[in-house]
Amino acid sequence: MVSSEAKTGLKTPDAEWAEKWEAVIGLEVHVQLLTRSKIFSGAPTAYGAAPNTQASAIDLGLPGVLPVLNGEALRMAVMFGLAIDAHIAPRCVFARKHYFYPDLPKGYQISQYELPIVSQGHLDIEVEGQARRIGITRAHLEEDAGKSLHEGFGDQSGIDLNRAGTPLLEIVSEPDLRSPAEAVAYLKKLHQLVVYLGICDGNMQEGSFRCDANVSVRRKGEHKFGTRTETKNVNSFRFVEKAIAYEIERQIEVLESGGAVVQETRLFDPDRGETRAMRSKEEAMDYRYFPDPDLLPVVCTQEYIEGIRRQLPELPEAKKARFMDHYGLPAYDAGVLTAERALADYYEAVVESSGADPKLCANWVITDLLGGLNKLGCELAASPVSAGALAGLLKRIVDKTVSGKLAKEVFEAMLAGEGSADQIIAARGLVQITDEAAIVAAIEAVMAKNPSQLAEYRAGKDKLFGFFVGQVMKATQGKANPEAVNKLLKEKLASP
Amino acid sequence: MSAGTRGPGAGSGEALHRLSIRQLAEGLRARRFSSRELAQHFLQRIEAHDKTLNSFVTVTAERALAQAAAADARLAQGAGGPLTGIPIAQKDIFCTQGVKTSCGSRMLDSYVAPYDATIVRKLHAEAGAVMLGKCNMDEFAMGSSNETSWYGPVRNPWDLERVPGGSSGGSVAAVAAGLAPAATATDTGGSIRQPAALTGLTGIKPTYGRVSRYGMVAFASSLDQAGVVAHSAEDAAYVLQAMAGFDPLDSTSVDRPVDDYCAALDRPIEGLRIGLPKEYFAEGLDPACRAAIETAIGQFERLGARICEIRLPHAPLSVPTYYVVAPAEASSNLARYDGVRYGHRADGARTLEELYKKSRGEGFGAEVQRRIMIGTYVLSHGYYDAYYLKAQKVRRLIYDDFKRAFETVDLVVGPTAQNVAFKLGDKLDDPVAMYLNDIYTIAANLAGIPALSIPCGFVNGLPVGLQLMGNFFDEARLLNAAHQYQLATDWHLRRPHGFE
Numbered sequence: 001m002v003s004s005e006a007k008t009g010l011k012t013p014d015a016e017w018a019e020k021w022e023a024v025i026g027l028e029v030h031v032q033l034l035t036r037s038k039i040f041s042g043a044p045t046a047y048g049a050a051p052n053t054q055a056s057a058i059d060l061g062l063p064g065v066l067p068v069l070n071g072e073a074l075r076m077a078v079m080f081g082l083a084i085d086a087h088i089a090p091r092c093v094f095a096r097k098h099y100f101y102p103d104l105p106k107g108y109q110i111s112q113y114e115l116p117i118v119s120q121g122h123l124d125i126e127v128e129g130q131a132r133r134i135g136i137t138r139a140h141l142e143e144d145a146g147k148s149l150h151e152g153f154g155d156q157s158g159i160d161l162n163r164a165g166t167p168l169l170e171i172v173s174e175p176d177l178r179s180p181a182e183a184v185a186y187l188k189k190l191h192q193l194v195v196y197l198g199i200c201d202g203n204m205q206e207g208s209f210r211c212d213a214n215v216s217v218r219r220k221g222e223h224k225f226g227t228r229t230e231t232k233n234v235n236s237f238r239f240v241e242k243a244i245a246y247e248i249e250r251q252i253e254v255l256e257s258g259g260a261v262v263q264e265t266r267l268f269d270p271d272r273g274e275t276r277a278m279r280s281k282e283e284a285m286d287y288r289y290f291p292d293p294d295l296l297p298v299v300c301t302q303e304y305i306e307g308i309r310r311q312l313p314e315l316p317e318a319k320k321a322r323f324m325d326h327y328g329l330p331a332y333d334a335g336v337l338t339a340e341r342a343l344a345d346y347y348e349a350v351v352e353s354s355g356a357d358p359k360l361c362a363n364w365v366i367t368d369l370l371g372g373l374n375k376l377g378c379e380l381a382a383s384p385v386s387a388g389a390l391a392g393l394l395k396r397i398v399d400k401t402v403s404g405k406l407a408k409e410v411f412e413a414m415l416a417g418e419g420s421a422d423q424i425i426a427a428r429g430l431v432q433i434t435d436e437a438a439i440v441a442a443i444e445a446v447m448a449k450n451p452s453q454l455a456e457y458r459a460g461k462d463k464l465f466g467f468f469v470g471q472v473m474k475a476t477q478g479k480a481n482p483e484a485v486n487k488l489l490k491e492k493l494a495s496p
Numbered sequence: 497m498s499a500g501t502r503g504p505g506a507g508s509g510e511a512l513h514r515l516s517i518r519q520l521a522e523g524l525r526a527r528r529f530s531s532r533e534l535a536q537h538f539l540q541r542i543e544a545h546d547k548t549l550n551s552f553v554t555v556t557a558e559r560a561l562a563q564a565a566a567a568d569a570r571l572a573q574g575a576g577g578p579l580t581g582i583p584i585a586q587k588d589i590f591c592t593q594g595v596k597t598s599c600g601s602r603m604l605d606s607y608v609a610p611y612d613a614t615i616v617r618k619l620h621a622e623a624g625a626v627m628l629g630k631c632n633m634d635e636f637a638m639g640s641s642n643e644t645s646w647y648g649p650v651r652n653p654w655d656l657e658r659v660p661g662g663s664s665g666g667s668v669a670a671v672a673a674g675l676a677p678a679a680t681a682t683d684t685g686g687s688i689r690q691p692a693a694l695t696g697l698t699g700i701k702p703t704y705g706r707v708s709r710y711g712m713v714a715f716a717s718s719l720d721q722a723g724v725v726a727h728s729a730e731d732a733a734y735v736l737q738a739m740a741g742f743d744p745l746d747s748t749s750v751d752r753p754v755d756d757y758c759a760a761l762d763r764p765i766e767g768l769r770i771g772l773p774k775e776y777f778a779e780g781l782d783p784a785c786r787a788a789i790e791t792a793i794g795q796f797e798r799l800g801a802r803i804c805e806i807r808l809p810h811a812p813l814s815v816p817t818y819y820v821v822a823p824a825e826a827s828s829n830l831a832r833y834d835g836v837r838y839g840h841r842a843d844g845a846r847t848l849e850e851l852y853k854k855s856r857g858e859g860f861g862a863e864v865q866r867r868i869m870i871g872t873y874v875l876s877h878g879y880y881d882a883y884y885l886k887a888q889k890v891r892r893l894i895y896d897d898f899k900r901a902f903e904t905v906d907l908v909v910g911p912t913a914q915n916v917a918f919k920l921g922d923k924l925d926d927p928v929a930m931y932l933n934d935i936y937t938i939a940a941n942l943a944g945i946p947a948l949s950i951p952c953g954f955v956n957g958l959p960v961g962l963q964l965m966g967n968f969f970d971e972a973r974l975l976n977a978a979h980q981y982q983l984a985t986d987w988h989l990r991r992p993h994g995f996e
Contacts, residue, residue: 057611061832064591064711066746096828107831288875293718293825295747
């Protein structure tokens with residue numbers, strides 16, 4: 001928990017209300033775990049299959065079927081717990097959460113209630129240079145429901161149970177967040193972490209990372225929490241920010257006009273940028289949780305937990321520190337390169353197979369690769385230039401086959417899919433001229449063609465050196481090694 | 497050998513339904529009759545008698561003959577095991593691919609499962625037993641008289657005006673009347689043992705986790721356990737042997753080797769320590785039944801067993817504990833029957849809520865609805881601690897009682913039911929009286945221990961059951977003790993008049 005004083009430095013756009021009011025925000029995030037099969041059945045979890053083709057008898061809740069826990073889902077939950085420095089329950093229990101809905105086949109969802117697998121963790125965030133530690137109350141395993149489709153079936157609804165039984169990790173934060181900006185920072189950090197851990201594909205559009213926001217407001221200095229609302233299913237970082245900001249302002253308006261905030265569930269409408277009431281507390285359901293008698297309590301031994309700890313991948317902060325330390329990169333570069341695990345892996349592959357200077361590699365990855373992909377509107381995973389291919393180009397810079405300048409041209413061609421660096425260099429005749437005799441010949445030809453400039457230079461007009469470099473480079477179509485040109489030109493121009 | 501005293505007859509005229517499973521297996525191997533003839537014999541008996549008894553919901557004659565033909569082929573090659581070619585009946589609670597699984601309910605009157613329950617696969621596909629059909633039962637196994645079935649009550653072959661007990665009423669009536677040599681059954685609070693007692697059969701409920709529950713329609717998951725009803729402990733041992741074992745599809749099944757039940761039958765019981773809980777002989781037990789049970793206990797003593805009094809102080813709390821735990825789990829397990837994907841769907845519903853209410857209102861009978869309501873209530877916010885949590889604590893005390901008892905005794909003996917079979921309709925309007933039918937059987941379910949019922953006498957021409965309870969996974973010892981008793985007595989050989 002952080003006292004309200006820590007907030008005064010905040011200069012978010014919402015700061016108008018920050019003088020008098022304080023927002024209290026807690027997030028519940030549903031992370032779809034990247035297991036191959038469902039949490040309690042052997043059916044596959046792939047997204048986008050034809051309706052009801054990925055639902056087994058167990059997912060359909062047929063009479064007589066029984067759930068069996070997917071060990072992979074448990075392992076992923078433990079990984080997450082270890083990554084947020086949380087308590088891993090030595091014994092956790094699955095519970096049934098009851099409600100009737102057509103896309104909930106058993107009439108209950110298998111979840112965890114009193115004894116979740118993960119509790120008491122935290123995540124550190126930074127907003128406007130200010131570091132904050134956000135508590136994570138709990139993270140529990142549960143199964144997803146199916147989907148109800150209300151369009152395209154006339155006066156009926158369609159039910160697709162492909163998603164039923166997909167493993168979810170529900171991550172519940174403490175009400176430690178104080179602004180929409182902090183909420184987004186927390187969410188981004190969480191997103192980065194689960195993708196890093198390889199336990200979630202992070203695809204928000206497909207619903208692999210979904211967020212519900214609990215928001216309340218209170219007058220500055222007040223210790224009691226205000227009445228909160230829960231806004232459901234806000235599925236992009238931008239929407240989360242908008243939905244929370246809207247909700248804070250709505251609640252402040254209600255309170256300032258003498259009203260009271262109603263405890264209710266609200267839905268964010270991205271088209272209108274506002275939230276609206278879905279159901280109130282009076283309509284809230286009694287879920288009648290009780291331990292699922294079909295599943296035994298799950299016991300995690302210390303040995304099991306330590307085994308997973310040993311397999312934990314390097315996490316973003318540790319990686320960033322290592323990039324600075326080991327590769328001598330500035331903080332900015334290290335931060336950009338470690339933002340995504342795939343990019344960090346890409347970078348390290350480039351360094352390793354090119355043997356080039358790590359900073360040079362960083363420049364190429366950050367400026368040329370990311371810039372190029374951005375122009376193409378293309379994800380790293382779909383990059384036309386692999387790490388190996390970029391390393392191939394950097395090798396040619398290191399061994400002076402191409403100049404740094406021409407290398408940019410080669411890279412453009414590589415992005416356009418024209419082939420490997422070597423193929424493009426050969427096809428376009430871009431091999432750098434390092435043969436001194438050839439360069440001297442070019443220099444002498446330029447000197448012969450420009451007698452007046454030569455005389456002026458020798459009379460002391462040093463500035464003309466650049467002119468001669470340009471002429472030599474032009475004469476060699478830019479292929480002459482610039483260092484050699486510099487060196488030889490100096491000698492030739494000096495001696496009459 | 498008791499079974500041997502009858503001697504295997506020969507020729508087509510022999511009363512195949514009077515033979516033990518071991519004798520049937522020997523006859524099949526000696527080619528005195530084929531599995532096909534055996535199946536036909538029992539199918540004919542079903543045809544002849546079941547209009548009276550109503551013990552089958554579905555008779556699978558075609559499937560039985562096909563399975564029998566396959567068994568004959570296996571036997572001709574000298575292959576197969578002790579159950580190959582032996583006909584049995586399945587309680588209609590076990591899912592059978594391609595054959596209706598109704599669970600005695602209108603809700604599932606049209607339900608055909610797309611898969612076989614693990615025990616169905618083990619008994620038929622693996623052990624080679626022949627399925628005659630699916631037996632009637634109390635709706636969703638909720639009942640002690642088989643009167644809650646959507647398919648109507650089952651009659652007791654010993655007295656057609658009386659109930660066979662429940663919920664496995666169809667299974668016991670079919671076996672007692674010689675319509676099947678043995679039948680599967682399930683026991684949540686006594687549904688194997690009480691009907692076995694009321695029809696003069698041997699019925700065993702194994703340790704919770706010994707037999708897979710996969711494909712068995714759930715009533716109360718933490719109590720449900722599949723078992724078998726048969727004429728003798730020996731017959732039951734053969735069938736249970738094929739059913740028991742770990743199943744990776746059931747998280748609550750236990751990965752532990754299965755004892756050789758048949759091999760254990762012949763061990764002498766000299767020195768066996770049998771505990772007599774005085775709580776089981778208190779008020780409510782019919783004096784004539786009590787006398788029969790005491791005589792049976794004397795018989796065990798003559799066989800060399802040592803009887804000693806024990807205490808199970810929390811046993812009297814079994815019924816109230818059970819009637820919180822079981823309905824709570826049932827209310828949850830039966831939530832899936834909503835008329836959306838399968839099962840009964842009411843016509844004319846205009847809203848989703850109406851569809852739920854009408855489908856469930858029409859699909860479930862009164863007893864099932866009563867238990868769903870009790871279960872929903874005890875799990876509700878504000879009542880959970882007072883009912884469900886408290887019941888779980890008492891359940892633990894009952895479990896501890898047995899744990900302690902088995903430190904000093906090998907088996908616990910007592911009555912299975914308070915009285916012999918009652919008349920149809922007698923307790924239908926008094927749920928509490930009906931619930932008290934299970935007063936002696938429920939504790940074994942709450943503790944998870946194995947228990948069986950064997951016939952030990954008659955009162956007014958109706959069978960009396962003796963209950964033996966064993967330590968966890970001690971089915972072999974239970975069957976052994978029961979078999980030794982049956983070698984010395986002939987109660988299990990009696991057949992109801994009209995069904996000899």
